[in-house]
Amino acid sequence: MSKLLIVGTVAFDEIETPFGKTGKILGGAGTFIGLSASHFRVDAAIVSVVGDDLPEEYLELLEDRGIDISGIEVVHGGKTFYWKGRYHNDLNSRDTLVTELNTLADFQPKVPDAYKDSAILMLGNLHPMVQLSVLEQMTSRPKLTILDTMNFWMDNSMEDLMKVIAKVDVITINDEEARQLSGEYSLVKAAQKIHSMGPKYVVIKKGEHGALLFNDDNIFFAPALPLEEVFDPTGAGDTFAGGFAGYLAKHEDISFESMKNAIIYGSNLASFCVEKFGTQRMESLTRGEVETRLQQFKNLTQFEIELT
């Protein structure tokens, strides 16, 4: 079992969907990645920053899942990052209603000494310079560094983003972001261009249409599980990334074959995340439920054809 270091937001989310509204609840990329990775009972730590307005029970919730929170700085008198969004009827698009960076604006990540030699480093979506700072604090080069990012940084901090991209092994982005980053419409060509920017592995997330893993000429596809209801998509991408990173940390095998399994687990865990508001479903998730759903993924994709 490898150590897994996660950097990402621990935040307040407030969500409106056609099914209802939440008040301020626990959210953030670091939170979803951590909860998802904790399914694999790995030795994981989160590096983040919050204000002292964040209920202590939220941090305890992470700690109870075996996540080291010594790298989550609590700024006294500070306020926690807050995002409010409203999903459209099909749940495939959303409007951001409020973004308050608060303590995140001056976030100087501090990696706990015990995790500076982590084998797996998961850089959750944040300013590229924050991601870079974490990477530079590592005392030894991680066996695998995974970067999640988004179009906002492509629009606003492209130069910094390219510096991080050049240093990571895996990048996870969605299909539109892959097209924006590469200037290519075909995802096959987009992945080729992104390979040339640094990452040997490119994971393209397509939401309800699944995810593609590229490594040069090798391509693997994990479908999303077709669901009767999607209740709240918030955190699905981070849960996917957390499952991916958690699986690889647990199995200490970063081969392409192992990454195939890792994205199946990522899809598996993400399929639960969307079933309830916020982190609710991930909090109650059991190992048995994940294994049952793994069988559903097998039924969904596995076939036996003899050549004609």
Place this chain on the structure above:
Amino acid sequence: MSKLLIVGTVAFDEIETPFGKTGKILGGAGTFIGLSASHFRVDAAIVSVVGDDLPEEYLELLEDRGIDISGIEVVHGGKTFYWKGRYHNDLNSRDTLVTELNTLADFQPKVPDAYKDSAILMLGNLHPMVQLSVLEQMTSRPKLTILDTMNFWMDNSMEDLMKVIAKVDVITINDEEARQLSGEYSLVKAAQKIHSMGPKYVVIKKGEHGALLFNDDNIFFAPALPLEEVFDPTGAGDTFAGGFAGYLAKHEDISFESMKNAIIYGSNLASFCVEKFGTQRMESLTRGEVETRLQQFKNLTQFEIELT
């Protein structure tokens, strides 16, 4: 090997894409279904209507692939159905520039006697009353009847369409059409509603995002092969359906397990169709190429996970 009867248009297409324009070339649902099914060397016939303006070489091309064309009526002095369309830059949407029904307007399908007992009946996209007429000419109920249709008939002939849907075993439609037909956004719920209209099997085509096969609680997913270039999507859905029908006719097995393989072959054949204009790629396609690509489909989707 079962007999396969196909009803569908044999037509002139004229296509504009960002990569170029064609003049009037061979097209039509019946043509693409037939060419695709002929990969399996099954005993297949097409029922259709054309004018005598259709070059004889087009019918010979079908005949050379072993397709019985005695059910393709040639109307002397008549003109062949003609469709002209222009694809947008991403090739995912298109505008119809011209539709001339011509001889198709009064099409009275006549099923050749030798194919009235076909085990597999493929009703290509046409007016539902034409599809119904073919179904009613069968002397014995086919082992499997497959219906392809589109939103146009939902908008304009819903009552007739529902009569056909009630009588078929399999329906193939795209995701937006499944939502329109069922009034459900979730494809899982959409398939459940469509089951209740008649078809035991529902195939939902998602273009570049693959295809889903539903049979009550069983779901199987065939991805589309990620391609560097899509040159012309015309006929891809029909080629998919033709591969599906052709595989089932060849293997005389209409179990869910067999249908899984059939939609993999459908996706496989469709992935070739889009590589060149019109029927060009399907005409030159070899068995070896299809088998090589089948291996790519396996690499894309097959994984080995042991439970954690």
